[in-house]
Amino acid sequence: MAANYGEIPLNDLQSKGISGRKWTEVKDLSIELKDQYVVIRGNAQAIRAVGKKVGFVLLRGGAFTVQCVLCVAQDVVSPQMVKFATSLNRESVVDIEGVVSVPAQSITGATQQVEIQVRKLYCVHKAYPLPFTVEDAARSEVEIEKALQAGEQLVRVHQDTRLKFRYIDTRTPANQAIFSIICQIENMFTKLLLSEGFLEIKTPRLISGSSEGGSAVFRLDYKGKPACLAQAADSFTHRHLCEFNGLDVEMDIKEHYSEVMDIVDRLFVAIFDYLNEKCSKELEDIKRQYPFENLKYLPKTLRLTFEEGVQMLKETGVEIDPLGDLNTESERKLGQLVLEKYNTEFYILHRYPLPVRPFYTMPCYDDPNYSNSFDVFIRGEEIISGAQRIHVPWYLEERAQECGIDVETISTYIDSFRYGTPPHGGFGVGLERVVMLFCSLNNIRKCSLFPRDPKRIDP
Amino acid sequence: MAANYGEIPLNDLQSKGISGRKWTEVKDLSIELKDQYVVIRGNAQAIRAVGKKVGFVLLRGGAFTVQCVLCVAQDVVSPQMVKFATSLNRESVVDIEGVVSVPAQSITGATQQVEIQVRKLYCVHKAYPLPFTVEDAARSEVEIEKALQAGEQLVRVHQDTRLKFRYIDTRTPANQAIFSIICQIENMFTKLLLSEGFLEIKTPRLISGSSEGGSAVFRLDYKGKPACLAQAADSFTHRHLCEFNGLDVEMDIKEHYSEVMDIVDRLFVAIFDYLNEKCSKELEDIKRQYPFENLKYLPKTLRLTFEEGVQMLKETGVEIDPLGDLNTESERKLGQLVLEKYNTEFYILHRYPLPVRPFYTMPCYDDPNYSNSFDVFIRGEEIISGAQRIHVPWYLEERAQECGIDVETISTYIDSFRYGTPPHGGFGVGLERVVMLFCSLNNIRKCSLFPRDPKRIDP
Numbered sequence: 001m002a003a004n005y006g007e008i009p010l011n012d013l014q015s016k017g018i019s020g021r022k023w024t025e026v027k028d029l030s031i032e033l034k035d036q037y038v039v040i041r042g043n044a045q046a047i048r049a050v051g052k053k054v055g056f057v058l059l060r061g062g063a064f065t066v067q068c069v070l071c072v073a074q075d076v077v078s079p080q081m082v083k084f085a086t087s088l089n090r091e092s093v094v095d096i097e098g099v100v101s102v103p104a105q106s107i108t109g110a111t112q113q114v115e116i117q118v119r120k121l122y123c124v125h126k127a128y129p130l131p132f133t134v135e136d137a138a139r140s141e142v143e144i145e146k147a148l149q150a151g152e153q154l155v156r157v158h159q160d161t162r163l164k165f166r167y168i169d170t171r172t173p174a175n176q177a178i179f180s181i182i183c184q185i186e187n188m189f190t191k192l193l194l195s196e197g198f199l200e201i202k203t204p205r206l207i208s209g210s211s212e213g214g215s216a217v218f219r220l221d222y223k224g225k226p227a228c229l230a231q232a233a234d235s236f237t238h239r240h241l242c243e244f245n246g247l248d249v250e251m252d253i254k255e256h257y258s259e260v261m262d263i264v265d266r267l268f269v270a271i272f273d274y275l276n277e278k279c280s281k282e283l284e285d286i287k288r289q290y291p292f293e294n295l296k297y298l299p300k301t302l303r304l305t306f307e308e309g310v311q312m313l314k315e316t317g318v319e320i321d322p323l324g325d326l327n328t329e330s331e332r333k334l335g336q337l338v339l340e341k342y343n344t345e346f347y348i349l350h351r352y353p354l355p356v357r358p359f360y361t362m363p364c365y366d367d368p369n370y371s372n373s374f375d376v377f378i379r380g381e382e383i384i385s386g387a388q389r390i391h392v393p394w395y396l397e398e399r400a401q402e403c404g405i406d407v408e409t410i411s412t413y414i415d416s417f418r419y420g421t422p423p424h425g426g427f428g429v430g431l432e433r434v435v436m437l438f439c440s441l442n443n444i445r446k447c448s449l450f451p452r453d454p455k456r457i458d459p
Numbered sequence: 460m461a462a463n464y465g466e467i468p469l470n471d472l473q474s475k476g477i478s479g480r481k482w483t484e485v486k487d488l489s490i491e492l493k494d495q496y497v498v499i500r501g502n503a504q505a506i507r508a509v510g511k512k513v514g515f516v517l518l519r520g521g522a523f524t525v526q527c528v529l530c531v532a533q534d535v536v537s538p539q540m541v542k543f544a545t546s547l548n549r550e551s552v553v554d555i556e557g558v559v560s561v562p563a564q565s566i567t568g569a570t571q572q573v574e575i576q577v578r579k580l581y582c583v584h585k586a587y588p589l590p591f592t593v594e595d596a597a598r599s600e601v602e603i604e605k606a607l608q609a610g611e612q613l614v615r616v617h618q619d620t621r622l623k624f625r626y627i628d629t630r631t632p633a634n635q636a637i638f639s640i641i642c643q644i645e646n647m648f649t650k651l652l653l654s655e656g657f658l659e660i661k662t663p664r665l666i667s668g669s670s671e672g673g674s675a676v677f678r679l680d681y682k683g684k685p686a687c688l689a690q691a692a693d694s695f696t697h698r699h700l701c702e703f704n705g706l707d708v709e710m711d712i713k714e715h716y717s718e719v720m721d722i723v724d725r726l727f728v729a730i731f732d733y734l735n736e737k738c739s740k741e742l743e744d745i746k747r748q749y750p751f752e753n754l755k756y757l758p759k760t761l762r763l764t765f766e767e768g769v770q771m772l773k774e775t776g777v778e779i780d781p782l783g784d785l786n787t788e789s790e791r792k793l794g795q796l797v798l799e800k801y802n803t804e805f806y807i808l809h810r811y812p813l814p815v816r817p818f819y820t821m822p823c824y825d826d827p828n829y830s831n832s833f834d835v836f837i838r839g840e841e842i843i844s845g846a847q848r849i850h851v852p853w854y855l856e857e858r859a860q861e862c863g864i865d866v867e868t869i870s871t872y873i874d875s876f877r878y879g880t881p882p883h884g885g886f887g888v889g890l891e892r893v894v895m896l897f898c899s900l901n902n903i904r905k906c907s908l909f910p911r912d913p914k915r916i917d918p
Binding site: 010011012013014015016017018019023025041043044090091092093124125127128130165167168179180182183186187190194197199200201202203204205206207208218219220221222223225227229242243245252253254255256257258362363364365366372388391392395412413415416418419420421422423431448449450452454455457458459 | 469470471472473474475476477478482484500502503549550551552583584586587589624626627638639641642645646649653656658659660661662663664665666667677678679680681682684686688701702704711712713714715716717821822823824825831847850851854871872874875877878879880881882890907908909911913914916917918
């Protein structure tokens with residue numbers, strides 16, 4: 001029976017051989033496998049001994065867990081084997097062989113509705129004592145508060161600790177779900193645009209000079225030339241990352257920048273529909289830890305002009321500079337007003353004042369104080385910025401000068417418009433923002449696997 | 460008739476209004492539209508006058524071209540209109556309205572098999588005189604050589620000029636096809652892996668310290684901490700870029716690193732099949748300018764050990780250090796030998812000597828001189844590098860020390876393996892390399908939209 005458990009020597013894990021055994025994934029353990037002998041691998045998320053003769057191991061594979069039961073039985077499970085299993089540190093990786101059984105009562109502590117009657121158990125990788133358990137990391141604030149009222153102090157894992165040990169933190173159901181959702185959003189995004197005739201291209205992250213006339217944060221020396229990184233910023237807020245994933249769309253405009261807003265509309269309504277219809281398991285996993293209401297959006301996305309937005313704010317007593325930008329507070333307020341009036345938390349605000357947009361933004365045909373630009377909001381926070389771009393070199397130069405940008409420093413950019421450029425526009429989506437706001441999460445760091453902020457470049 | 464042509468004023472292109480006209484894309488102009496009145500926009504790739512009464516404009520939209528004909532006719536086309544059209548610089552963007560006609564002879568100079576009898580023609584964007592024409596950029600070496608033999612000197616556009624004006628160079632059929640192929644490869648890659656249960660994640664490009672113990676090229680200051688860029692290198696060869704697109708796959712290994720090679724095998728055979736079956740138009744467009752033979756590959760990818768490879772080279776008189784690396788020349792030679800013996804230009808070479816692989820590579824269970832690693836080759840050049848990774852912290856530390864790496868500098872990396880890590884492995888694919896070698900292109904810069912090399916960070 002001593003051969004039925006123990007630590008697998010490293011040498012055996014160096015691709016020593018192929019056993020021919022069929023491995024089953026935790027997610028595939030269902031009642032259809034009743035009485036079958038299975039081989040599984042996973043992390044021992046929770047381990048419990050009941051006396052010296054019974055032990056439980058909650059085994060996790062991906063976002064799925066299964067209860068594994070060790071009962072001392074002659075010729076199969078020895079008391080030593082139970083002791084070995086229940087002495088392991090949590091999160092250790094174990095291989096378990098056993099028989100699938102279906103308990104009389106339904107299981108609440110695991111995702112899978114079967115148990116494994118353990119026959120063999122080997123430790124593949126011994127975990128150190130954990131800085132926090134996955135179960136502690138998975139707890140909701142509500143749960144912690146409730147326990148507190150009942151006089152029980154549960155562990156609250158703070159964000160800094162989570163991010164320091166991000167490779168443990170990501171093992172919670174909510175985090176597994178968040179990264180699954182991000183994956184699905186990006187894939188829907190690509191799929192829908194390809195079906196509309198777009199082409200996916202890769203643009204350099206290394207760019208010469210400084211991006212957009214001076215806003216560059218991370219400068220570097222490129223073989224003696226000044227360079228900087230695209231898609232980097234340095235604000236320290238709940239909604240900024242130093243490195244983010246931008247999904248950018250550029251397209252020709254036949255007549256009007258509303259063609260660009262049409263794409264935003266179709267794309268995001270389709271993505272939201274998809275998430276609600278196909279990702280309910282993931283959304284539930286997130287809600288269990290971070291409760292949120294489903295996003296309210298319309299089949300045809302609401303479009304308001306900036307002037308209409310300012311007017312709505314004015315009517316509730318919020319005075320806004322009609323040619324200035326909206327601050328975070330007024331964006332939130334406007335989001336509330338729009339929700340009340342139009343019953344949507346997703347809308348487009350367009351015709352922004354020209355001075356608050358980048359120099360390459362096309363001014364309006366009828367009023368040079370405004371521009372053919374738009375922002376898109378979820379729950380009162382910006383996720384997308386877009387516009388018609390200026391496609392005429394002399395006009396680009398003129399606008400750059402008006403914005404105090406040295407035209408010399410952007411000459412290669414301007415030159416690229418000299419050889420036949422159609423009117424065009426586009427928009428940039430902050431991928432992490434979309435997920436954060438769709439799920440009402442309170443911090444963008446929750447939506448980045450290894451977030452970079454002004455204080456963090458590790459792990 | 461003066462209203463039927465002319466330059467569109469900028470103000471009219473600032474999203475002034477929506478005409479309600481239906482726009483047709485050049486690619487959709489087919490004989491089914493015979494006699495219909497269409498509105499199209501594109502670049503005037505070639506312009507030709509025949510006397511004062513007839514003019515031709517070859518209009519390009521994306522990778523498609525259509526012949527547009529202007530014939531002086533009372534109340535429709537004036538001689539002034541023909542003069543206006545044929546005086547435009549090539550690549551100017553024009554709007555054309557006209558009637559679709561089907562000529563008696565089949566058309567050879569355009570991709571579309573119809574002509575447009577022009578009724579209206581407006582210039583949307585005037586191009587400057589071009590540094591080179593798209594037609595010159597699209598010519599094959601064979602064509603240039605043939606013309607030379609016939610006494611005609613055609614323009615040969617050199618690579619530096621192409622890259623300086625990359626935004627013109629990318630308009631050729633071959634380049635349009637290359638970037639379409641890259642898009643399709645990446646999308647097949649993602650699609651197939653998602654169907655195998657993988658999750659797509661985003662990892663930071665900004666990493667602390669220096670990558671892989673000292674190989675970092677682009678260092679930068681991250682709020683006072685040293686940092687560097689992932690996925691950057693600095694060799695100046697036909698097959699290296701300073702910034703490349705890596706597709707990385709990581710997975711758990713149940714028993715043997717051959718599980719990782721199985722994924723490579725299934726994935727790339729499926730991608731090659733897809734390209735040959737679904738992208739024949741693009742492959743033909745590339746071949747017309749850069750002729751190549753279709754890649755020879757087997758339904759089940761050949762796997763050779765490094766030792767077998769060394770032996771094959773030895774048998775033809777090439778002596779290789781059995782514990783050293785293969786240089787570019789011997790990789791090519793081995794590619795030839797494999798092609799002759801096994802009739803494939805795509806194969807996997809595994810069990811590389813340990814000293815030539817990164818410190819985190821798992822040594823072989825039976826011989827610490829070798830490692831559980833592999834490279835994958837197309838036409839004798841590497842496109843993929845992969846391995847089982849060491850998943851045990853003490854062993855990682857030991858191997859780092861043996862490789863002369865200060866363990867302190869990689870402590871956050873090693874710490875991430877302390878809390879339950881299964882045996883695992885993975886591989887990295889150079890996206891640009893795959894396309895370059897699948898299409899036998901002679902330079903990787905052809906496969907990067909805006910290539911970065913030690914001498915180039917613009918445009």
